[in-house]
Amino acid sequence: MTAARWAWADVDLGAVAHNVEVVRRTVEPSAVWAVVKADGYGHGAVPVGRAALDAGCEGLCVALTAEAVALRDAGIDAPILLLSEQPIVDVPAIVAAGLTPTVYTTGYVDALAAAQSRRLGVHLKVDTGMRRVGCAPADAPGLAARIAGHAPWLRLAGVSTHLAVADDPTRRETDLQLEQLDATLAELPTGVIDGDVAVHVANSAGALAHPKARRSFVRSGIALYGVSPGPGVDPLAAELRPVMSLRARVSFVKRVPAGAAISYGLRHVFERDATVATVPLGYADGVPRRLSTIDRAMPVLIGGRRRPIVGVVTMDQLMVDCGDDHVSAGDEVVLLGRQGDEQIRAEEWAEALGTIGYEIVCGISRRVPRVVAAPARTSPLWPSR
Ligand SMILES: *Cc1c(COP(=O)(O)O)cnc(C)c1O
Secondary structure: OOOOOOEEEEEEHHHHHHHHHHHHHHHOOOEEEEEOHHHHHOOOHHHHHHHHHHOOOOEEEEOOHHHHHHHHHOOOOOOEEEOOOOOHHHHHHHHHOOOEOEEOOHHHHHHHHHOOOOOOEEEEEEOOOOOOOOEOHHHHHHHHHHHHHOOOOOEEEEEEOOOOOOOOOOOOHHHHHHHHHHHHHHHOOOOOOOOOOEEEOOOHHHHHHOHHHOOOEEEEOHHHHOOOOOHHHHHHHOOOOOOEEEEEEOOEEEEEOOOOEEOHHHOEEOOOOEEEEEEOOOHHHOOOHHHHOOOOOOEEEEOOEEEEEEOOOOOOOEEEEOOOOOOOOOOEEEEEEEEOOEEEOHHHHHHHHOOOHHHHHHHOOOOOOEEEEOOOOOOOOOOOO
């Protein structure tokens, strides 16, 4: 059976390699670990993870045990850091897959130790102000000692924290978090923390905007996908290349007379006759319905030009006003990405919707097939072309 879909998301692994190189050059001599949680921010964790490792990342980070196991099942044997504690029932899977757990409670530390695997190097996460997960700074020495006390089954391999406002370089809290981390590191029992213990702090925004946050390695996610972490660091993200583009083909074309209305609610009324293209992508694919209910009409690209979405985005389809231009079924439509000289970025949708680029790319649903393009077989230092 074949079932074609006239909508797809291109994933450009050459852009991943380029973005890794940009971040690597920026943070040197710190290393880069690639964050590929949430199926690589919607891009595909396995191909992106492989491309990031090939481009020089030293490890991968994920949110869930199942995400890490999927990477192992795909044959990836690089270090994989679990960014938060997982349910205790996951401990056998964590041990079997040789993962690197993040820890911050005694119960979880003891459960990992009880597995009696000598492969377990754990990273202690300290909450320096994000207040999401992590131990209180005052509890870090006790937890570090408890980990050391579980030798040879456990080893403190890293200490980490997470920044809350790294994407806004004007705020002081990042420096306060770094000071808190350094004070905590200084309090750890002697002999527990040494050259073998990695210290890591920075997400993409921290890596780009805060040299003092770079430490042993940075945990970079969004930058590797070519999306800016936030408007406050846009200038620092200018060299990044978007990895995902969302494309479709026009599925149906018709002429609509002035005065006619369109889509659910018949909210949009045409002021003049227009050629209208139907595009087989909707909110079930991750094109937010709100794109069509905000004040300004969001554009898509057809024939290299920006053209507004008209009427509300439906579950599977949306409509585009093409004016008097000639458009045919089968023409390419770009919702995110480049066409001719025009480009629409996830950041543009995010800004219009009052959210962040992360939510846009993560939101492109599994119904949209990913078409993965391999990077050029050359080092990114030696661009082909
Ligand atoms: C998701 C996440 C990251 C990556 O953040 P980006 O802003 O995408 O670079 C880093 N560290 C932790 C703990 C995370 O949860």
